[in-house]
Amino acid sequence: MIREAEVVVIGGGVHGTSAAYHLARAGKQVVLVERETIGSGASGQSGGIIRCHYSNETMVRLAHRAAVRWPGLADELGHPVDYVRNGMVVNVAEEDADNMRRIVEMQQRVGVDTRVVAPDEVRRWIPEFRADGLALATYEAQAGYADPYSTAVAFARKARELGAQVLTGTTVTGIELDGTAVRAVVTDKGAIRTPVVVNCAGAWADRIARMVGVEIPVRPGLLQMVAFNPRYPGWTGTSPTWTDMTTMTYCRPDTAGLMLAGGGLSENEALETEDLDPDSYPSRPPDMFEAEIYENLTRRCPWAEDMRRVRSWAGPDGNSPDYHLIFGPVPGIRGYLQVVGGSGNSFKLSPATGEAVAEYVTTGTCTYLDLEAFSLARFEKDRPFRGGYRMHIVG
Ligand SMILES: Cc1cc2nc3c(=O)[nH]c(=O)nc-3n(C[C@H](O)[C@H](O)[C@H](O)COP(=O)(O)OP(=O)(O)OC[C@H]3O[C@@H](n4cnc5c(N)ncnc54)[C@H](O)[C@@H]3O)c2cc1C
Structure with missing residues (x-):
C-alpha cells in the first residue's frame, strides 16, 4: 500500500471521488480511501436530481456552477454518468x-x-x-438527473487514470497530528503520511472530524x-x-x-x-x-x-443543522478540509465541490465557492443558510 501522498481523501461517495479526480487533474498525488466500495454510502442510493432551484443565492450559484458541467461530464470523464435533461x-x-x-x-x-x-x-x-x-x-x-452510482464510479475511474490511488475496502481509523498540523492518515492497512486530509465521509463525517479533535454538527x-x-x-x-x-x-x-x-x-x-x-x-x-x-x-x-x-x-x-453542506478548512487544524453535511441534496453539487477542493488545496482559496457562507463557523455566528420558503424541501 502507498505510504505517502500529497492529499488523502476519505470517502468514496460523489464528493470524495470528485475531489480525488479534480486533485489528480490539478497534478496532486492523491490517495482516496473508502472503507467499502465506491458509491456504497448515500451516493449509491441517491435520487440523482440535478436542479438550481434553491431559495438562497449562494446555493443557487454553487448549484449553477455544477449544473452547467453536467451535460458534458461523461465526455469529460470518459465514463458514463447517465445524465438526462428533463x-x-x-x-x-x-x-x-x-x-x-x-x-x-x-x-x-x-x-x-x-x-x-x-x-x-x-x-x-x-x-x-x-x-x-x-x-x-x-x-x-435546464434541470436534469444522472445516475449517482455511475457518477461516483466515473469520477473514481478518471481519478485513477490520472494517477490517483483508489483504495477500497480500507477503513480510516485515525488521523495523526503534529501539534495542530495533519501528519498522517491511519487505516486498517497501515498509515499514509500526508500534510492534507479531506473529510468526505458522508453520514460518518462526524467520526472522522473527531479524529482531529473537531466536533461538527452533522447527524x-x-x-x-x-x-x-x-x-x-x-x-x-x-x-x-x-x-x-x-x-x-x-x-x-x-x-x-x-x-x-x-x-x-x-x-x-x-x-x-x-x-x-x-x-x-x-x-x-x-x-x-x-x-x-x-x-x-x-x-x-x-x-x-x-x-x-x-x-x-x-x-x-x-x-447539518440548516440542511446545507459544510465546506472548507477548520481554523486551528492545518491541513484538514471537509465537504460534509450533504443533507439529502448535495449529489448535484459534486462537480463543483471537487473543483473547489482542488482549487483550495492548490491555491489556498476558492474563487467561486463562498468559504464564509459554507463554513462550520456559520452556526456559531448564527449565520446559517435560511430558506426562502415556508417549507424547506428545496433548501
Ligand atoms: C435516498 C436519497 C435520495 C437523495 N436524492 C438526492 C437528489 O435527488 N439530488 C441530490 O442532489 N442529492 C440527493 N441526495 C443526497 C446526496 O445523494 C448526498 O448528499 C451525497 O451523495 C453525499 O455524498 P458523500 O460523498 O458526502 O457521501 P457518501 O456517498 O455517503 O460517501 C461517504 C463514504 O465515506 C465512506 N466512509 C465512511 N467512514 C469511512 C472511514 N472511516 N474510512 C473510509 N471510508 C469511510 C463510506 O463508506 C461512504 O462510501 C439523496 C440522498 C439519499 C440517501
Missing part, C-alpha cells in the same frame, strides 16, 4: 407565492433558465395535472425513495422532475419511465428527531412512507392511481 416543475400554494416570485427573479439574475408559470400551465409537462389549491409554479428548463439521517411503474404513456424518461411544496413530495422519471419519488412530511419530521446509526438502518422505508407518497402523487396526477410499486430503498446522509 426540466423541473415546482409548485406552491398561496402562502409561498410571493416567495416563489422573489426566488425565481434571483435565480434568473444568477443565470438559471427558469420562469414562473401558472399552475394550470404545468399540464404542458405533466398531463392532466390537477392544479386546484395551487397559486404558482416554476419551470426550470446521520435516513432518506427514502420508492419507485413506481405508472404504466402511463404520458410519463416518460424525459417527463419533468416535480416538487410539490405543499406536501414536500418530489418525483422524477428514470430512463425506463419509472417514477422515483421521495420526501413527504413524515420523513421530514423524522429527520428532525431520529437518532440514526449509519452502520445499521432499515434498508426499506416503512409502508406508511410509501402510502403517503402514493397519496401525494395521485392527488395531483389522477393517471398515477393504477401505478404499481416496483421497489423502495433508504440511505443515510449526514445532515
Whole structure:
C-alpha cells in the first residue's frame, strides 16, 4: 500500500471521488480511501436530481456552477454518468407565492433558465395535472438527473487514470497530528503520511472530524425513495422532475419511465428527531412512507392511481443543522478540509465541490465557492443558510 501522498481523501461517495479526480487533474498525488466500495454510502442510493432551484443565492450559484458541467461530464470523464435533461416543475400554494416570485427573479439574475408559470400551465409537462389549491409554479428548463452510482464510479475511474490511488475496502481509523498540523492518515492497512486530509465521509463525517479533535454538527439521517411503474404513456424518461411544496413530495422519471419519488412530511419530521446509526438502518422505508407518497402523487396526477410499486430503498446522509453542506478548512487544524453535511441534496453539487477542493488545496482559496457562507463557523455566528420558503424541501 502507498505510504505517502500529497492529499488523502476519505470517502468514496460523489464528493470524495470528485475531489480525488479534480486533485489528480490539478497534478496532486492523491490517495482516496473508502472503507467499502465506491458509491456504497448515500451516493449509491441517491435520487440523482440535478436542479438550481434553491431559495438562497449562494446555493443557487454553487448549484449553477455544477449544473452547467453536467451535460458534458461523461465526455469529460470518459465514463458514463447517465445524465438526462428533463426540466423541473415546482409548485406552491398561496402562502409561498410571493416567495416563489422573489426566488425565481434571483435565480434568473444568477443565470438559471427558469420562469414562473401558472399552475394550470404545468399540464404542458405533466398531463392532466390537477392544479386546484395551487397559486404558482416554476419551470426550470435546464434541470436534469444522472445516475449517482455511475457518477461516483466515473469520477473514481478518471481519478485513477490520472494517477490517483483508489483504495477500497480500507477503513480510516485515525488521523495523526503534529501539534495542530495533519501528519498522517491511519487505516486498517497501515498509515499514509500526508500534510492534507479531506473529510468526505458522508453520514460518518462526524467520526472522522473527531479524529482531529473537531466536533461538527452533522447527524446521520435516513432518506427514502420508492419507485413506481405508472404504466402511463404520458410519463416518460424525459417527463419533468416535480416538487410539490405543499406536501414536500418530489418525483422524477428514470430512463425506463419509472417514477422515483421521495420526501413527504413524515420523513421530514423524522429527520428532525431520529437518532440514526449509519452502520445499521432499515434498508426499506416503512409502508406508511410509501402510502403517503402514493397519496401525494395521485392527488395531483389522477393517471398515477393504477401505478404499481416496483421497489423502495433508504440511505443515510449526514445532515447539518440548516440542511446545507459544510465546506472548507477548520481554523486551528492545518491541513484538514471537509465537504460534509450533504443533507439529502448535495449529489448535484459534486462537480463543483471537487473543483473547489482542488482549487483550495492548490491555491489556498476558492474563487467561486463562498468559504464564509459554507463554513462550520456559520452556526456559531448564527449565520446559517435560511430558506426562502415556508417549507424547506428545496433548501
Ligand atoms: C435516498 C436519497 C435520495 C437523495 N436524492 C438526492 C437528489 O435527488 N439530488 C441530490 O442532489 N442529492 C440527493 N441526495 C443526497 C446526496 O445523494 C448526498 O448528499 C451525497 O451523495 C453525499 O455524498 P458523500 O460523498 O458526502 O457521501 P457518501 O456517498 O455517503 O460517501 C461517504 C463514504 O465515506 C465512506 N466512509 C465512511 N467512514 C469511512 C472511514 N472511516 N474510512 C473510509 N471510508 C469511510 C463510506 O463508506 C461512504 O462510501 C439523496 C440522498 C439519499 C440517501
